[in-house]
Amino acid sequence: MSFLILGNATNVLEARRAFLGKSGLLLSGAAVALLAGRDALAAKGDPSTEADARILNSALGAELEAIAAYQVGAESGLLQKPVLGLAVTFQGHHKEHAEVLAKTIARLGGKPVAAKPQYTFPTEKLKTQADVLRFAATLEKGAVSAYLGAVPIFGSRDLAKAAASILGDEAMHWAVLRNALGEVPVPSAFVS
Amino acid sequence: MALAGLFAASALAFAAGAAAPGDARSGEEIYARCLACHALAYDRTGPRHCGLFGRRAGSVEGFAYSDAMKRSNITWNARTLDRFLANPLAAVPGTSMGYAGVPDPRERADLIAYLGQAGKSPQCRTRAANSPAQGTEERK
Numbered sequence: 259m260s261f262l263i264l265g266n267a268t269n270v271l272e273a274r275r276a277f278l279g280k281s282g283l284l285l286s287g288a289a290v291a292l293l294a295g296r297d298a299l300a301a302k303g304d305p306s307t308e309a310d311a312r313i314l315n316s317a318l319g320a321e322l323e324a325i326a327a328y329q330v331g332a333e334s335g336l337l338q339k340p341v342l343g344l345a346v347t348f349q350g351h352h353k354e355h356a357e358v359l360a361k362t363i364a365r366l367g368g369k370p371v372a373a374k375p376q377y378t379f380p381t382e383k384l385k386t387q388a389d390v391l392r393f394a395a396t397l398e399k400g401a402v403s404a405y406l407g408a409v410p411i412f413g414s415r416d417l418a419k420a421a422a423s424i425l426g427d428e429a430m431h432w433a434v435l436r437n438a439l440g441e442v443p444v445p446s447a448f449v450s
Numbered sequence: 451m452a453l454a455g456l457f458a459a460s461a462l463a464f465a466a467g468a469a470a471p472g473d474a475r476s477g478e479e480i481y482a483r484c485l486a487c488h489a490l491a492y493d494r495t496g497p498r499h500c501g502l503f504g505r506r507a508g509s510v511e512g513f514a515y516s517d518a519m520k521r522s523n524i525t526w527n528a529r530t531l532d533r534f535l536a537n538p539l540a541a542v543p544g545t546s547m548g549y550a551g552v553p554d555p556r557e558r559a560d561l562i563a564y565l566g567q568a569g570k571s572p573q574c575r576t577r578a579a580n581s582p583a584q585g586t587e588e589r590k
Contacts, residue, residue: 309539312516313548319495320486378492400486407483407549411539450483 306413311368313408314359317421320404321356322373324397325349330379331390341387341438345394348431355424362417391439398432401425402449472556477564480557487547490568491577496547500574502526502565507542518544531562 328349331337337345360370384390405425412418429449437443487495497510504527508520522542524530534541535558537551552558568574 309544312544312546316487316495316546316548323494378489378494380489396482396485399482400484402486403483404486404549407551410550411548 307366308368309411310413310417311363311366313412314363314366314417315368315371317404317408317424318356318359318363319371320401321352321359322371323377324352324401325356326373326377327379327394327397328352330381331384331394334381334384334390336384336387336390338387341391344434344438345390348394348398351427351431355427358420362420388439391435395432395435395439398428398435401428402432406449472559472561472563474560474563474567476557477560477562477567480552480561481564481568483552490571491573498577499565500569500577502531503528503569516542516544516546518542519546528562528566531565532558535561 328345331345332342332349363370380393384393402425405421405428409418409421409425412421433443436445484496488497488499490499492498493510493513497513497515504525507522507524507526507530508515519542522545524534524542532555535552536555537553538545538547538549539551552561
């Protein structure tokens with residue numbers, strides 16, 4: 259199973275370094291939009307703002323689950339370097355997303371969901387590093403679709419922009435995980 | 451005349467397409483979009499999909515639904531799913547499913563066909579026989 263990774267180890271490391279450099283820019287852009295977007299925060303209490311807070315809370319719930327999922331992967335003993343480092347890095351991104359989302363929901367007058375005491379994961383199917391990577395890739399692909407489905411329904415353009423910024427980060431996670439699996443990193447010109 | 455014929459043919463094709471059953475294999479690919487929040491056999495950010503058909507909306511025990519979903523008075527079947535999936539926020543205002551929906555009727559039909567097929571899968575039969583979900587790990 260590890261041959262899938264070793265063949266791409268250099269690329270993965272390079273991708274990770276590039277990723278770390280870019281993700282800071284992406285997230286800070288999202289954070290600025292979320293936390294300082296006057297358009298988003300001015301209308302506290304109106305139905306559109308409440309709806310936006312609900313959308314963000316769904317996203318927060320998924321981010322918190324992703325953090326727990328990456329923790330399972332990191333502690334599984336199945337991930338080898340440099341893939342383990344990737345998982346920890348991606349988990350860190352999800353933590354940053356969750357932090358920004360929670361703060362924004364609170365500033366919109368909502369109550370951020372908390373991490374569940376327990377999450378259910380299909381651990382019986384995770385026997386190899388490739389299994390863990392495929393599971394993570396499935397979650398990341400789903401996250402891309404979820405943010406894509408959220409972007410057009412925000413009442414606030416600032417929030418839509420910020421969600422699109424997170425979408426970009428999740429899409430990069432998905433591509434890097436596919437690459438680590440030896441799959442075509444970007445399988446199509448569009449995501450859905 | 452030719453245009454009228456073309457419109458008639460299009461109308462027939464549309465009617466045929468709308469009436470045609472969905473393709474579950476295609477629907478499985480579309481279901482990948484749902485996997486950020488849903489799973490077949492266990493609850494995640496969204497409720498599980500095993501046992502969906504015939505289930506009253508907002509009724510999975512232990513799942514924290516929005517008040518809007520609990521009050522929606524929907525029972526899930528192909529027709530109600532089609533309406534909800536087309537535009538969840540319009541179908542159930544206040545739902546916590548913050549998703550624009552699946553606007554393409556063909557894709558919705560395929561997705562609904564997959565959900566129907568998946569509900570009869572061994573995974574869902576096992577889920578029905580064993581509660582809580584067997585073979586999964588609950589993680590703190």
